[in-house]
Amino acid sequence: MEWGDAWMAPDKLQHFMASLLISLLAAALAGRSARPGIRRRSAAVGSAASLAAGAAKEAADEAGFFGSAGASPKDAAADLLGVAAAALVLALLRRCRRRERKAREDGDGVSMV
DSSP: OOOOSOTTOHHHHHHHHHHHHHHHHHHHHHHTOSSHHHHHTHHHHHHHHHHHHHHHHHHHHHHTTTSOSSOOHHHHHHHHHHHHHHHHHHHHHHHHHHHHHHHHHHTOSOOOO
C-alpha cells in the first residue's frame, strides 16, 4: 500500500476525471435500458460501475500490474470524489428535467398552434 503519494499529484486529477466520466457514461447507458428498474436507478448503476473500475485499478496497482508502488488510499479518495461529483451532476440534471416536464404538463409553455 502506498501512503507517501501527494494529494495534489496529477494522477489524482486523472482518477477524479476517470471516475466522473465512467459514472456519467454508465448512467447514460443505463438510462437507455429497456428495463424500467435499471432506468430508474441509472445514477446508482453509474456509480457502481465507476467504483468497480476504481477498485479494479487499485487491486491491479497492488498486484504490480502497472509498475506502481501499490494501491493508494488517496487514489481511492479521488475516485470517490469523482463519483460524488457525477452523482451531483446527475441529480441536477434530473431536477431540471422534472421542472421542464412539469412546466409542459401545466401548460406554462408557449404554444405555436
